[in-house]
Amino acid sequence: MCPVDKQRLEAHADGLRCASGHSYRVVDGVPVMLLREWPQTISLAHASLNRAENIGVDTRAPDLHLESLGISEDEKRRVVELSRQSSAIDPVVAFLIAASNGLMYRHLIGALDRYPIPVLPLPRAEGKLLIDIGCSWGRWTFAANDAGYAAVGLDPSLGAVMAARRVAASRGSRNRYVVGDARYLPFAEGTFDAAFSYSVLQHFPKTDAAAAITEIGRVLRRGGTAKVQLPTTRGLRCLYHQARRGFREPVGFEVRYWEVAEIHRVMTKAIGQVTIDVDGYFGIGLQPADRPFMTPTLRAILTASEALKAISRGFRPLVTIADSVFATATRPAMP
Numbered sequence: 001m002c003p004v005d006k007q008r009l010e011a012h013a014d015g016l017r018c019a020s021g022h023s024y025r026v027v028d029g030v031p032v033m034l035l036r037e038w039p040q041t042i043s044l045a046h047a048s049l050n051r052a053e054n055i056g057v058d059t060r061a062p063d064l065h066l067e068s069l070g071i072s073e074d075e076k077r078r079v080v081e082l083s084r085q086s087s088a089i090d091p092v093v094a095f096l097i098a099a100s101n102g103l104m105y106r107h108l109i110g111a112l113d114r115y116p117i118p119v120l121p122l123p124r125a126e127g128k129l130l131i132d133i134g135c136s137w138g139r140w141t142f143a144a145n146d147a148g149y150a151a152v153g154l155d156p157s158l159g160a161v162m163a164a165r166r167v168a169a170s171r172g173s174r175n176r177y178v179v180g181d182a183r184y185l186p187f188a189e190g191t192f193d194a195a196f197s198y199s200v201l202q203h204f205p206k207t208d209a210a211a212a213i214t215e216i217g218r219v220l221r222r223g224g225t226a227k228v229q230l231p232t233t234r235g236l237r238c239l240y241h242q243a244r245r246g247f248r249e250p251v252g253f254e255v256r257y258w259e260v261a262e263i264h265r266v267m268t269k270a271i272g273q274v275t276i277d278v279d280g281y282f283g284i285g286l287q288p289a290d291r292p293f294m295t296p297t298l299r300a301i302l303t304a305s306e307a308l309k310a311i312s313r314g315f316r317p318l319v320t321i322a323d324s325v326f327a328t329a330t331r332p333a334m335p
Helices: 044-052 073-083 091-101 103-108 139-146 158-171 206-219 236-244 260-270 288-293 296-312 316-321
Strands: 010-012 015-017 030-033 129-133 150-155 176-180 192-197 220-231 273-280 324-330
Touching (some): 030 158, 103 288, 139 150, 206 220, 260 273, 273 316, 296 316
Parallel strands (some): 150 176
Antiparallel strands (some): 010 015
């Protein structure tokens, strides 16, 4: 459906269009559900729109949609080089790994030998429909597949979504993907059984993050569950990063840090009853499933984080000083 006015979309020769005239291009079967008049949350959304209209195509590797990846020119050159070699890893994923897994994974850029797929922190659910908000190359979308969900990935980067499709094909996953904006989800109310978002909304101004969470609540079915990760203001690593920028207001794509009570309030208002649990300490993005990819130092940090996480289940005050938390909200079964 149209993300602007919530009207049904009809297929036309140049893409999709609603009765009010909003039109959206479709690139190789992927709808690009963005509009130029929106203030974008990330600049690569404009690049995705341009590429959907064949503006400024990087002819070195057109199929990789380099223009909309948000990587440097040097990294683009290296992606092109890697694409011409035989590798089990998609060349785009090889260079998106730090952005999707956290900066502590920079040592893996261009050096992956298998895909790092985490364990989805939601109950197993055979065939239920899940939306992964800000899916990038599909890391958590594939985690949802492994937990039995049918998954839809949404991201403003056309290049990342196309990489996710290629990886899905290599894994035999039948996911669907949309290029879109979390604040304007192009789905009807009550479409999904579950929603998930990791390391995404932290980059939005808080008003935009609240708008995205409201949209998540709208597209959830009655009784559906949303799980959103956010960084906190009081975690040790988070305090370090806030201090480095002088505790000033963040700008652009910089991370926004949240009070636990603030997360609880926004999620409750938008969706329903909320529980908040620890994702990790000493950083954002540390997942036990990634242990084989970690340096010895990162493994030690992960071990300490997991120990504190276990203690936090019985000693709730520790939740407030985690660096990364999960807020889980359930949409009421009845209106």
